[in-house]
Amino acid sequence: MVSPAQQHAHPFTDIIRTLLREELPSLIELRHDLHMHPEIGYEEVRTSGVVLRELSNAGIAHVAGLAGGTGILAHIPGTGPRAIALRADMDALPINERSGQPWSSKTPNRMHACGHDGHTAVLVGAARVLSRLAAQHPLPRPVTFVFQPAEEGGGGGKRMVDEGALNGTRIGPAAEEIYALHGWPELAIGTIATRRGAVMAASDRFEIHVIGRGSHAAWPHQSADPVLCAAAIVTAMQSIVARNIDPLDSAVVSVTVIESGTAFNVIPDRAVLKGTYRSLSETTRATLERRITEVAEGVARAHGCEARCELLRCYPVTANDDGAVARFEQVARETFGPERVNTLPAPVMGGEDFAFYGAHVPACYWALGLARPGTPFPALHAPDFDFNDDAIAVGVELMCRLAVQEPARR
Template sequence: MPANPSSVLAARVRTLVAEETPRAVALRRELHGYPEICYEEFKTAARVRDELTQSGITHAVGLAGGTGTIAFCPGNAATAVGLRADIDGLPIEEENTCAWKSRTSGRMHACGHDGHTAILLGAARVLKRLSDECALPHPVRFLFQPAEEGGAGGERMVADGALRAHEHGPAVRRIYGLHNFPGLALGSLATRKGALFASSDRFEITVLGRAAHAAWPHHGRDPIVAASAIVLALQSLIAREIDPVDAGVVSTTTIHGGTATNQIPSSVVLQGTVRALSDSVRKHLEMRLQEVARDCAQAYRCEAQTRYFNGYPVTRNDDASTVEFERIVREALPTHKFEHMESPVMGGEDFAYYAQQIPACFYLLGVEDGQWKSAHLHQPTFDFNDAAIPLGIGAMVMLALADDGRSRA
C-alpha cells in the first residue's frame, strides 16, 4: 500500500468509514450515558478494550494508573504513526434531555471526549480491516488516554511508555490528536504551526491579617482590603509587563473570606488561573504573581502566602508535522476543508506532553452546522455532533495512511 493513497484506496476508505459510522455513533451515545472523571474511567476503558478485542486489534492495558490503553495495527515501516483520543468526562450536571443523556448524577461528557473515543475506535476498525486486505505503509498506534481534564493523563501515558517501542509494535515517530470545536464549521479541520494551546497553571494566595470588630477596624489588619488590592494589581502584570504582541491571562476566579457582617476576618483566600503561550511569559508571570501578592499584602500590614501549581505546558505543533497535516487534508481528504488558525486558543490541553517528546500535530474538528444546536465546551447543555464522527474517522485514517515521514517545513 503506497504512502500516498490512490483514488482507489481513498474510495475504499470512504466505503469502510460509511460502514463503521453507525457502530461508532451508537458507541458514542453509549459512552455519553456513563461519563467518568479522571482516573476513574474504569467502565469506559473496559468498553474500549471490548471493542478492540471484538475487532481483533492487539492492545495493551493498564497505562496511566490503570485506565489508559494503547492498541496496535501492523505495517511495513520501522516506526509508527500515533493517533490519540482522550476518554474522560467532567464533574458537571447535564441539563440535556436527549435519550442518551448522562445517567450519573454530577457527571457528563461536556467536552466531547465520548466523540473523540468513538472516532478513534472507528479509525482503528477501518485501519484493521484495511490491514487485513493488504499491508499498511507503516504501523499505527492508537492511544486511549484518561484524565485529560486536569489530571495530566498524557504525562503519565508518556511516562508509561505509550510512545516507546513495544513488543507489539515499533516506537511512534509522529503523533496526531484532535478536539471537536463548536463554532468551527462541520467538515473543517483547523490548526497552526507553533503554539496552539496555552500553558495552564493555577494559584492560591492566602492573605493573613488580624481579625477585628468591623466597627473598630483600626484594631485589626484587614485582609479583605489587602486581597482586593492584590486582585487589581495582578491585572497590571498583563497590561504593563507583557509585550502587547504576546498573550497571557491572569484571572482570579474565587475569593473566600469572612463569615459575619460585623467582623473583619483574619484571612482571605484567592484562587485563579494563569495562561501563557511562551515559556518566558509563563515563568515571568509565575515569579511576578508571587512578588505582587507579597508586596501588596505588606503594604496593608498583612502577609501573603502563595502556592503556585504548574499545570499543562504550551501545546506546540512542530512545523513539519503541521505542513504534513495540511498536505494530507488538501490532497487526500476532498470532503474536508483545511483552515489555518491565525491565533492560538488560550485553553489548556495535555496533548502537550506528547508534543514535547516527538513531532506532533493537534487539530480542531469542526462540528457546527445548521442542524445541530449545542452550547460550547464545558457547558451543561453541550452535546457532541454525531455528524462529525465519519469526518473525524476519515481524517484519522488518512493521516495514518498518508503520512510519509518526510519533513516539508
C-alpha cells in the same frame, strides 16, 4: 470535472470510505453510550472497559492499566520501523447536563461537555477500519492508538508518556509522530483546521494565602484585614497583563476563587485567592509567575499582611510541529479538498495535555468542525453541549488517511 482531492486520491481512499460506511452506525451508537455514562478523570473504568471490548472484538492487540488504571494502548502492525500514534482523551466533566438529548448523561454532575465521547468514538472507529484494512493490505507503518484518561486537569497525557505510550516499551515500536483532534464548535461541520506553532496555551494555577490579624468587625482599626488586602491584590493583579506583557503577546491572569471569613461581624485573620495564569511562551510564563508573586507580596505588605504564593505549573504550551502540520494539511487537502481545510487564526488560551506528547515527538493537534449551518453551536464545557454525530465520519476518515500516509523522509 475531477476535483483536486480526486486527482490526488490515495489508493486506499475508496476502501477506507467503504469500511467507514459499514462501521458508522455502530460508532454513533457507541458515542451515545459513552455520552450516557460519563466518567471524570482517573475514574473512566466503564469507559475503558468499553474501549477494551471494542478492541478485543476487532482483534486488535492492546495493553491496559496505564496512567492510574484506565489508560489503554493499542497496536496494528505495519511495514515501517516506527509507528504513527493517534490519541483520544476519554474523561468527562463534573457538570449537570441540560442538552435534552435522548442519550443525555444518566449520572448526576457528570457530563461529556467537552466532546471526549466523540473523540473516543472516532479513535475506536479508526482502529476498527484500519484493522480491517490491514487484513487486506499491509499498512505502510505500524499504528499506535492512545486512549488517555484525565485530560481535564489531571495530566493523564504526561502519565501516558511517562509509562511508555510513545517509546515502544509497552506495545509496538516507538512512535515517530502523533496526531490528535478536538471537536470545535466554532468551525462548520465537514471542515477542519490547524495551525503551526502554539495552538493551546500553557495552563497553570496559583494559590495565594493572605495572612492578616483578625478582630471584631466594629473595631477594624485593631485588625490587619486580609479581606481588604485580598481585594486589593485582585485589583492589582489586573495590571500584570496590561502593563508587564507585550501587547502583541497573549496572556491571562484570572482570580476565580476568594475564600475568607465565617461570620458577618468578624474580620478574619486570613483569606485565600485561587486562579489560573495562561501564556504562550516560556518567557511570558516566567514573567507572569514573577509578577504574581511580587504583586501579591507587595500589596500584602502595604496592608500590614503577609502573602504566601504557591504556583503550580500544570500543562505546557501545546505547540504543533511545522513538519507534522505540513503532512496533516497535505493529507487533509487530498482527502477532502482544499476548500474544507482551514488555518486557525490564533492560539486558544485553554490548556491541553496533548502538549506532553509534543515534547517527545513531532505532534499536530487539529480541530474538527461541529457547527451546523445557521445554528449557534453550544460552547465547550457548557451544560447543553453535545458532540455532533455528523463529525464522526470526517474524524475517522482523516485519522485513517494519516495512518496510511507513507512516512516522511528524515
